[in-house]
Amino acid sequence: MSSIPDTFRAFRIHDDDEGYRSGLEDIAINDLSEGEVTIQVGYSGINFKDALAATGKGKILRQYPLAGGIDVAGVVVESGSDQVQVGDRVLANGSGLSEVRDGGYSEYLRLTGDIVVPLPETLSMREAMGLGTAGFTAAMSLDRMEANGQRPDMGPILVTGASGGVGTIAINLLTAAGYEAHAITGKVEEFDWLEHLGARQCISRHELHWGQKPLEKASWAGCIDSVGGDMLAGISRVIDLWGSIACCGMAGGHALNTTVFPLILRGVSLLGISSANCPIAVRRKLWNRLGHEWKPPLLDEIITREVTLDDMGDVFNDMMKGRSLGRTVVKISDLED
Template sequence: MSSFRALRIDKTDAGQTVSVVDFPESELMEGDVVVRVSHSTVNYKDGLAITGKSPVVRRFPMIPGIDFVGTVTASETDEFKPGDAVILNGWGVGETHLGGYAEAARVKSDWLVPLPQGLSPADAMAIGTAGYTSMLCVMALEKHGVTPKSGPVLVTGAAGGVGSVAVAILGKLGYHVVASTGRSEEAEWLKALGASEIVDRAEFASPGKPLQKERFGGVVDSVGSVPLANAIAQVKSGGAVAACGLAAGMDLPTSVAPFILRGVSLLGVNSVTVPKPIRVEAYRRLAQDLPRDKLAAITRTISFDEIIPTAQAIIDGKVRGRVVVEI
C-alpha cells in the first residue's frame, strides 16, 4: 500500500493535536520487517501519550500505540517471512518509533515475537503490554521462590489492565489473591476472575509505618508511590514485590527497614526492552496459564474511531480490564 490510515500526534506552539490521517508508507521508520496490523490495544501509557498528560511521546509526528499484532508482508530477515503472525510490545514503539494505531508498521525483527499457538490475534491484544507485564511479574515472583504456600498475594490496581490479568493468572495457579481496588462495584467481577478477597485501595493510600503487620507472601504492584510503600511494609519475611507501574506516582516514600529487617525483595519489572527468550517464554506461559474465558471476561473490543475517547477514559480511571482495538 502506498498509504494507510493512521492516528497521528503532532506538536504545535499551541500544544499537542491528535488526528486520523492518510499516512504515506514512504514515511515509515527504519526496520527490516513490514507488518500489516490487524489489532492493537489501549494501555495506560497509550492514554498518557494521546492525552498528553505525561511526556510519553518524544518524537513528532508520532503514531501512538505501544502494542500491535498482525501479519508480515515484507521481511529482510530469515527469522520471519510474509504471512507470519507476529506480536510487538514495547521497544519505544508509539513513543520514539511509529506505533500500532495504523494499518501498517515497519519495525526491527528483534522486537517481534511469533504469535504462539492457541492465541488468536485478538487474544494477543486482549493480553497486550498490560497482560504481558502481568506475566513478567508472576514469573519474577516465581523466580524469587514465591509460591501459593508463601501466603496471600496482593494485586494493586486490580481492576486495571495489569491487575485484572494478574488476578486471573494467579488465581489459575492456585494463589490466594487479595485484589486492591477503589471500585467497590467491581468486587464480584474480580472474584469471578480469581480473587479470594477484595480490599479497598484506601487501606494503602495514606502514609504508614515502614514496617506493618506481615500479611502477604508477594505483591504485584502497578501503582507505585504511597500504596507501594505500604504494600512493601506488609510483606512477610523473605517475600517479594514485583513493581511495574506508576499510576499513583513515581515516588516511593519508604525506608530500608523492610529490606534489611525482613529480607523483602523489590523486583523491578521492565516490559519494554526484555530479551526475546524471556518475551517468548512469557507468551508461552500466557497461552498456557491465562484462562481464555477469564480473558474474554476482562476484554471489550472497540473500533479505530474510538481510540481517542477510550484513551481519555483510561486516564480518568473509567476503563476496567483490557481493550482491544480492531485496526
C-alpha cells in the first residue's frame, strides 16, 4: 500500500476576489476536507453537475475552494472507521462531494465513514465510475418505481434524455430487469445505438406533440425523466393507470406546469429522485444491486470516453454544448483494479 505523498494533484474550484476559476493544483492532505477514511483515488466520472461546477455555469458548490467531482472510487490507505479497513476498495457518490466537501478529482481524498460504500466485488473501479451518480440515479428511479407497484407487465417505460448518462444506463438497466424501454432524445443520429442498448422504440423530441388536454391518450406505463420542464408536464398526461414517473433531472427546465388530473383520475405517481442525499443504507443496497442483478449488460459500451485529470476541460465544454454521449470516466491513478 502506497504512503501518502507530501503533495499530489487535484482539480480545484475557487470563487473569491480573483473570480470564479478552476484547474489543476498541487495540494497536501491537510488541504482536503476532514474525514477518518483516506483513499487513494483510482477513478472518478463526469456528470452534467460536474460540468456546471467546473465552468461556473451552475451554483453547485456551497463553499470554496473544493476539489470537483461528485463520484469517486479508490482504495483505503488510512482508516479510523470500523466500517472499512486499509486495502478495501470503496466508492462514494453525492453525499456532499463537490458541494460542501472535496470531491473525486483528487489523487487522494478524505471521506467520513458514514458516506463510504464498499465496492461490490463484481464491479471494477472503472465500471463503478462508469455507472457513477448517473447509474445510481437510474437505479434509484427503478427502485422507487417498483416499490410503488411498477411491474414489467404493465407496459413500456419511457426514458427521456435517452442519450445522456442517466438515459443510456436506464435503457440498458430496464431491459436487463425485464422491462420494455422506449427512448426520447434530440439526437436522432443515435437511434441505432439506443436500440442496441435495448430501446424498443426511439422518438425524436423535435417531433413530439403531446396535445394540450389535461389528459391525453395513455401511451406508457411509466417514465424515468431527467429533463423536467415542458417534457415532464407532457409526460404526466400520457401515463397509464397507476404508473409512476421518476423525476430525476431538469435539463429542460425547473418549472412544472400541469394539472392534478393524471394523479386523481389515473392514479399516476410523481416520484422525486434525490440521489445526492439518500440514506446510506439505501445507497449501499442500490450499489449492491448495480453490482449484481441490475448491472447493465452493455456497461462497457455505455462508457464512451476515458480521460485523465489533464483532459477534463474538453468534456466539460462538450457537456455544456449538449454534445455528450453515454458516460465519461476519469482515470486518476494507476491503481490495480
